[in-house]
Amino acid sequence: MRNAEIDGGKVKVASNGTTVTLSGSVSSYSEKDHAGIVAWNASGVNSVLDEIAVT
Secondary structure (H helix, E strand, C coil), rough: CCCCCCCCHHEEEECCCCCCEEEEECCCHHHHHHHHHHHHCCCCCCCEEEEECCC
């Protein structure tokens, strides 16, 4: 999902059924939180594993 508040080039998204895994890095906890919210709002997602690092 596109979002201008997150540098998508540094966030990787993988899905396995209804589970989404986020990885990569962002520059702030706000960006990390926002990426999780965006993932949860995607249709059909029942679980989000947030492995994003804040650097």
